Amino acid sequence: MDISASPAFGSPANWTKSEVQAYALSVRKKIGYHTGSSVKGVIRYLGGDVHYARDSCRFSLIVEAREDFMVNLFAGKSVEQDNFSLATHIGRYTMHYAGEPMRVLKDHVPSELSRQTMNEAVWFAEEFMMPSDELQSAWRDLRGNVGMVAKHFGVSHLIADLRTSTLGPVAVG
Missing domain, CATH: 1.10.10 (Arc Repressor Mutant, subunit A)
Structure with missing residues (x-):
């Protein structure tokens, strides 16, 4: 079974890039994020936690319930790299979480469905951060x-x- 096609992966919003960017700006405004603020603080504000691992984690994002999620990051990256990764996960969580537990695999071959989900998360992070x-x-x-x-x-x-x-x-x- 292709986990990226299952509801546990998170379904895409199927929004255009401009719709995702408008959404990112609305989230940014709603939570009061300003350039230079802590992106990790946004994760915590939304009810999540950030875990750093020296070895590989199978999932980059684990959502159990609303305001109960964890982002797994590799411990060897810079704060700047982490910031963008965290912003993509803010996008995934706010756009793609539909009330059921969700797991986002690291390093998998994307299907068309998961490719759209990934694009949406990146578009979100670009506009949210910059x-x-x-x-x-x-x-x-x-x-x-x-x-x-x-x-x-x-x-x-x-x-x-x-x-x-x-x-x-x-x-x-």
């Missing part, structure tokens, strides 16, 4: 310095580089 309007302003203010943009938003250089590449032409002032 809202488009704020990102464009930071990009201009920091003169297109990806490293400084990454530091401003508390994400890795790679994530900031990928996200800024989707901005299109933005004047650096």
